[in-house]
Every structure is written in C-alpha cells, then in structure tokens.
Amino acid sequence: xxxxxxxxxxxxxxxxxxxxxxxxxxxxxxxxxxxxxxxxxxxxxxxxxxxxxxxxxxxxxxxxxxxxxxxxxxxxxxxxxxxxxxxxxxxxxxxxxxxxxxxxxxxxxxxxxxxxxxxxxxxxxxxxxxxxxxxxxxxxxxxxxxxxxxxxxxxxxxxxxxxxxxxxxxxxxxxxxxxxxxxxxxxxxxxxxxxxxxxxxxxxxxxxxxxxxxxxxxxxxxxxxxxxxxxxxxxx
Amino acid sequence: xxxxxxxxxxxxxxxxxxxxxxxxxxxxxxxxxxxxxxxxxxxxxxxxxxxxxxxxxxxxxxxxxxxxxxxxxxxxxxxxxxxxxxxxxxxxxxxxxxxxxxxxxxxxxxxxxxxxxxxxxxxxxxxxxxxxxxxxxxxxxxxxxxxxxxxxxxxxxxxxxxxxxxxxxxxxxxxxxxxxxxxxxxxxxxxxxxxxxxxxxxxxxxxxxxxxxxxxxxxxxxxxxxxxxxxxxxxxxxxxxxxxxxxxxx
Numbered sequence: 001x002x003x004x005x006x007x008x009x010x011x012x013x014x015x016x017x018x019x020x021x022x023x024x025x026x027x028x029x030x031x032x033x034x035x036x037x038x039x040x041x042x043x044x045x046x047x048x049x050x051x052x053x054x055x056x057x058x059x060x061x062x063x064x065x066x067x068x069x070x071x072x073x074x075x076x077x078x079x080x081x082x083x084x085x086x087x088x089x090x091x092x093x094x095x096x097x098x099x100x101x102x103x104x105x106x107x108x109x110x111x112x113x114x115x116x117x118x119x120x121x122x123x124x125x126x127x128x129x130x131x132x133x134x135x136x137x138x139x140x141x142x143x144x145x146x147x148x149x150x151x152x153x154x155x156x157x158x159x160x161x162x163x164x165x166x167x168x169x170x171x172x173x174x175x176x177x178x179x180x181x182x183x184x185x186x187x188x189x190x191x192x193x194x195x196x197x198x199x200x201x202x203x204x205x206x207x208x209x210x211x212x213x214x215x216x217x218x219x220x221x222x223x224x225x226x227x228x229x230x231x232x233x234x235x236x
Numbered sequence: 237x238x239x240x241x242x243x244x245x246x247x248x249x250x251x252x253x254x255x256x257x258x259x260x261x262x263x264x265x266x267x268x269x270x271x272x273x274x275x276x277x278x279x280x281x282x283x284x285x286x287x288x289x290x291x292x293x294x295x296x297x298x299x300x301x302x303x304x305x306x307x308x309x310x311x312x313x314x315x316x317x318x319x320x321x322x323x324x325x326x327x328x329x330x331x332x333x334x335x336x337x338x339x340x341x342x343x344x345x346x347x348x349x350x351x352x353x354x355x356x357x358x359x360x361x362x363x364x365x366x367x368x369x370x371x372x373x374x375x376x377x378x379x380x381x382x383x384x385x386x387x388x389x390x391x392x393x394x395x396x397x398x399x400x401x402x403x404x405x406x407x408x409x410x411x412x413x414x415x416x417x418x419x420x421x422x423x424x425x426x427x428x429x430x431x432x433x434x435x436x437x438x439x440x441x442x443x444x445x446x447x448x449x450x451x452x453x454x455x456x457x458x459x460x461x462x463x464x465x466x467x468x469x470x471x472x473x474x475x476x477x478x479x480x481x482x483x484x485x486x
Contacts (some may be wrong), residue, residue: 130321130323130326132319132321132323133323133325133326135286135319135323136317136319136323136324136325136392137325138286138309138312139284139286139312139315139316139317139319139396140312140313140316140317140336140337140395140396140399141309141310141311141312141313141314141337141341141399142309142336142337142340143309146340150336150340151325151327151328154327155326155327158327
C-alpha cells in the first residue's frame with residue numbers, strides 16, 4: 001500500500017529517526033514564542049495606540065501622537081507580514097548595524113505588526129465602555145491615564161477577549177512564513193523532513209494536525225479566561 | 237467657596253449657559269431646579285470642570301479651575317460628584333469602588349512598606365465604616381452589577397464621601413431610580429445636609445428641594461432666572477416662567 005509506505009518513510013525519519021525532537025523542541029517552541037510574545041507586545045503597543053486615539057484632542061501633543069500612530073498603523077496594516085520581515089531582517093537592521101538574530105527579529109516584527117491590529121480592536125473595546133466610567137474616575141480626582149488603565153481598559157479587555165483570541169490564532173498561523181528570514185518554526189522543521197525523504201504528504205498532514213490542535217487549545221484557553229472575567233457581570 | 241464668574245458654555249451656536257455669575261458659600265445647600273434643557277446639569281458639571289466652560293471662570297477656594305495650568309485632579313479630589321447613572325466602577329467590588337481613589341492618592345510616593353500597609357488599612361477601615369453607615373457592609377466584596385439602583389447610588393455617594401470633599405455635586409441623583417428606591421437615597425442626602433456638608437443638587441424632586449435646600453436656583457435658558465430661600469421660590473415666585481414651571485410640576 002502506497003499510503004502505508006509513505007507513513008513508514010515518514011515515521012522512520014520523524015519517530016525513530018529522532019526528527020520529532022527538532023520539530024517539537026525547536027519548531028513548535030519557536031512558533032509559540034513568536035505568536036505569544038508577539039501578542040503580548042501587540043497588546044501593550046495596541047493599548048497605548050488606542051489610548052492615544054481616543055484621547056481628547058484639544059492640545060497639540062495628542063494631535064501629534066495621533067498622527068504618528070496613524071502612520072504606524074497604516075504601514076503595518078498596509079503591507080504583508082512577509083514584506084515587513086524581509087525589510088527588517090535584510091534591509092533595516094543591517095543598515096542600522098543591529099544583529100539580534102532571526103528569531104528575535106521575527107518576535108519583534110510580529111509584535112509590532114500585531115500592535116497595529118490590536119490597537120483597532122482595543123479602540124473599539126474602549127469606545128464600548130460607558131463614558132460614565134471615565135467621568136466617574138475623573139470626578140474622584142484620578143488622572144486620564146490612571147482612569148484609563150485601572151477602569152476603562154480592564155472593562156474593554158473583557159469585551160474584546162474573543163476578538164483578541166482571533167488575533168492570537170491568526171498570529172500562530174502567520175508564523176509559518178518566518179522561514180523567509182531563516183527562522184526555524186513548525187513549517188521549517190516539517191519541510192526539512194520532506195526534503196530529506198522526498199516525501200511531503202505525511203509531514204504536511206502532520207503539520208496541519210499540529211496547527212489544528214494548537215488552535216483548538218487556544219480557543220479553549222480563551223473560553224476559560226472569558227468565564228473567569230465574567231465574575232463582575234451579574235452573578236447571583 | 238465656589239464662585240462662577242461670567243460662566244458661559246456654548247455648543248456651536250447653542251448657548252447653554254449664558255454669563256452666569258454666582259457665589260456658593262460654605263455650608264450652603266443649593267438646589268437647582270428648572271425645565272429640561274435649561275442648563276442645570278451643564279452648570280453643575282462646569283463647577284468641577286467635567287465640562288470645560290467656553291468662557292468665564294470657576295474660582296474654587298481662591299483657585300481658578302479653568303486655568304489650564306491648575307492641577308484639576310487635585311481640586312476634583314475635594315469636590316465629590318454623584319451621577320444620575322451612578323457610574324460605579326463595574327470592574328471593581330463595592331469596597332474597591334470606595335477605596336480606589338483614596339488608595340491611589342494616599343499611596344503615591346510612599347515607599348516604606350509598613351507605612352503603605354498602615355495607610356491601606358486605615359483607608360479600608362474608613363470605607364467599611366462608611367458602608368456600615370449605609371447598611372451595605374455585607375456587600376463590600378460584591379460587584380456593583382449585583383446591587384439595586386438605590387444601593388448603587390448610596391455606594392456612589394459614599395464613594396464621594398470617602399475623599400472627604402469640601403462640597404458634593406449631585407447631578408439628578410434620583411432620576412434613574414425606581415420610585416420605591418428614591419426615598420433611601422434622599423434620606424442619605426438629607427443626613428449629609430444635616431451634618432453641614434456643602435452641596436449643590438440638581439433635582440426634579442420638588443418636595444425634597446423644599447426640604448433640604450438653603451437656597452434654590454431656578455434656571456431657564458442658560459440663566460439663573462430666580463433664586464431665594466425655598467419659601468420664597470416655592471410660595472412667592474416672582475418671574476412668570478417660574479410660576480408656569482411650578483404650576484406644571486407641583
């Protein structure tokens with residue numbers, strides 16, 4: 001049987017041949033590192049940008065910041081992630097004499113990219129919070145920034161958690177392009193198996209399976225978080 | 237204590253407040269009445285600069301709050317505000333709602349760990365005392381969404397009290413409440429009045445206005461049309477607009 005044969009060839013390399021160690025130890029770990037640290041960076045950057053975007057704009061400083069954020073979001077949403085990776089790794093960093101390795105470059109670029117998307121998600125979340133919450137915070141003498149971080153953003157996060165989960169899922173899958181800049185991820189390690197055995201069916205099927213399991217686990221995790229954040233909603 | 241000088245607020249071509257000059261003294265209980273859209277709430281919200289006046293100024297204890305260089309947050313700490321929609325912090329428990337601002341301000345710049353713990357304990361003890369006063373101490377660890385409207389508003393009043401304000405501004409504190417809950421909130425405000433708290437109250441409750449006020453403002457068209465003791469305003473109204481208003485609401 002052809003398929004059994006293909007499986008045996010794959011398993012010889014993946015299981016008994018020990019390639020799984022590289023797949024899980026390096027490929028999977030890097031994929032998760034890039035996606036999770038990228039999202040964390042994205043949440044921080046996105047929250048900051050969103051806070052600037054919803055700021056009242058009487059003064060000059062918020063207006064300048066708003067323009068800068070606009071350019072930032074425009075660039076990162078307007079170009080494909082591959083282009084951003086290539087630009088950073090082969091053009092920008094060598095030009096500036098920065099050498100932080102391909103994995104760190106990927107984490108950085110994914111973080112910056114995700115920041116642009118999260119900022120729009122976060123802005124929607126912040127706008128969905130009752131303006132009375134901000135007023136109440138200001139009325140007891142808290143500053144705009146303190147009220148934002150202690151009162152408004154936590155409530156916004158609760159609203160946008162499902163969308164943020166989507167962003168994480170998208171990030172996990174988008175990491176499959178990082179081999180463009182010589183980083184090792186899930187795709188790269190499975191592709192290596194295929195290259196060595198000249199047999200791609202099983203490695204790619206297996207790769208797809210791992211991505212599906214990853215996404216399923218993330219979905220589950222998000223659901224659990226949502227439930228615990230619902231505490232402050234009507235509970236009894 | 238609070239002095240409005242030529243206070244004007246415009247939204248585009250619409251003049252909401254028209255050159256209001258008025259002084260509110262310590263210990264006074266000002267009640268503002270008037271038809272919808274007369275600028276009552278806007279006037280109140282201008283007093284602590286929740287709305288920035290278009291022109292004119294607000295003097296609070298000798299400081300011009302409309303001056304951009306003034307630390308408005310510091311002065312707002314001493315002007316409590318109670319909202320129509322309560323506006324309790326939904327992501328904080330009842331206790332945290334009360335302690336959030338005092339803790340944030342009290343702990344600022346304090347590094348010593350023991351001192352921090354002491355400040356925190358004091359503030360929380362004070363919050364519990366305030367909650368006991370309104371009979372809601374058992375609810376300290378519940379979230380606002382589990383409270384009734386009247387309970388929420390009482391917690392909101394206590395939240396303002398926790399800052400030891402010089403004056404409390406009430407923006408239609410009972411308008412969003414079920415009729416049967418209005419009483420408990422008004423009773424609490426009356427208690428505060430008896431204790432000598434300075435307050436400015438915008439309300440549609442005429443009976444309450446008459447009972448609690450030391451001075452009543454009648455506003456219409458962005459101006460204070462008439463003012464005086466509750467007896468004067470309610471028994472012997474002078475301007476025709478006030479007579480008409482009273483005949484409709486009493």
